[in-house]
Amino acid sequence: MNTKDRAIAAFEAQFGRAPSAIIFAPGRVNLIGEHTDYNDGFVLPMAIQYGTYLAIAPRDDSQFCAVAADFDGQVDSFALDDAIVPNPQISWSAHIRGIAHSYRQRGLALSGINVAIAGDVPAGAGLSSSASLGVGLSVALAHVSGQNTLTATDHALIAQQSENAFVGTACGIMDQLVSARAEAGAALMIDCRSLETTPVTMPNDLSVLIVHSGVERELADSAYNERREQCENVAKAMNVPALRDINIEQLEAAQNKIPDIAFRRARHVVTENARTLAAAQAFKDGNHQQLGELMGQSHLSMRDDFAITTPKVDALVALLQQAIGKHGGARMTGGGFGGCVVAIMPQSLLPSIMQHVETHYQTPKGAKPLMIAATPSSGADLLS
Known part of the structure; x- marks a missing residue:
């Protein structure tokens, strides 16, 4: 059973009827631009074909009732006209309640909703399953509550506010914005200060490969928040709003x-911002060699300056870089401390590269790594 059908089946099992609509919100892979988003900088992610499906229907009362197909049909239910607080008994409930809370904080009217949720983004991979869930839920609430004036950017901001203020993760806007605004066949250059987005068409002869290192991202949240604070402290010391506002000469x-x-x-x-702008131009120019060099520099910077890689991830990146050569590149992607590596290469090389990784890399548990040939997909949408 595919993921969409699992969401529908969970809805029918819980509520005894068919859903009135299906929403899909994609996960993402970041091609380059790591930890630049919360510094008001530039990022170049793309939405992928994996994400979160939500089967929904309006209710006649003010209850929000959610069933999670991926957690054995576990249910969280709460009243939208009462104070919205976390439910410590259900691990995923903060992501549900946080979206409703963000609506309330913005003074947006809410209507009762039944929703069944199923996702196919690999857990612990750093491909933003939480952002896809948040954006999808915001679209769902707008649909049943008649909030027709909300834009894709509004949904991204609502989902980010939920993560920041309710879930407790000090994330930037990248994950939510690409899940909401991505365009099929393109990566999305995002200016994280202005929220301006520019599609960067992916050449037809280029493939994007995501390889899960098998290293779970157990330290990611605390280390993420720590690094954000360090960056903000440097910006304060240099009397600028954010690190976006300085170049390497000023920093040195x-x-x-x-x-x-x-x-x-x-x-x-600072250097990652410059690399991200250069990488977008390399995409437009079809310069695979320069793109690979920029990805390699990005990984070294994450390893040596930002200290968010692991030896296992470093080894996987080196394996991919060696196999791809001058035809593309590889780097860790996501918040760090495990998760996935992203590689870019000509389509003609994809089968041999995948075989090379399968032959020469094992996860920490001795298994073959999960590999995803990613398709640049469109943002969150109502499917039916």
């Missing part, structure tokens, strides 16, 4: 005023 000139660790964190962000 102030090096003796900044603690070494904080300097290296900032150096990653």
Whole structure:
């Protein structure tokens, strides 16, 4: 049974009727631009064909009732006209309740809803299953509540607010915005300050391969928040709103005023912004070699300056880079401390590269790695 059908089946089993609509919101892979989003910088992600399906129908009362197909049909139900607080008994409930809370915080009217949720983004991979869930839920609530003036960007901001204020993850806007606004066949250049997005068409002869290292991202949340604070402290020390507002020469000139660790964190962000802009141009020019070089530099910067890779992930990146050569590149993608590696290469090389990885790489548990040949997909939408 595919993921969409699992959502429908869970809905019918819980509510005894067919859903009135189906919504899909994609996960994402970030091609380059890591930890730049919350520094008001630039990112270049693309939506993928995996994400979250939501089977929905309006209710006659003010209840929000959600069933999770991926958690053995576990149900969370709460009243939308009462104070919305976390349910500590259900691990995924904060992501559900946080969206409703964000609506309330914005003064948006809410109507009761039944929703069944099923996702196919691999757990612990850093491909933004939580952002796809949040964006999908925001679209669902708008549909049943008549909030027809909300834009795709509004849904992204609602989902980000939920993550920041209710779930407790100090994430930037990248994951939610690409899940909401992506266009099929293209990556999405995002200016995380203005929220301006520019589609960057993926050449037809280029393939994107995601390889799950098998290293679970257990330290990601606390380390993510720590690095965000370090970056913000450097921006304050340099009297600018964010690291987006300085170049490498300015940062180096102030090096003796900044603690070494904080300097290296900032150096990653400043140089990563420059790499991301250059990578978008390399895509447009069809310059696979330059794109690969930029990806390689990005990975070294994440490893040496931002300190968010692991030895196992580093080994996987090196394996891919060696196999791809000058025809593309590879780097860790996502928040860090495990998760996935993304590689870009000509389509003609994809089968042999996948075989090479399967032959020469094992996860920490000794298994073959999960590999996804990713398709650049469109953003969240009502399917029926």
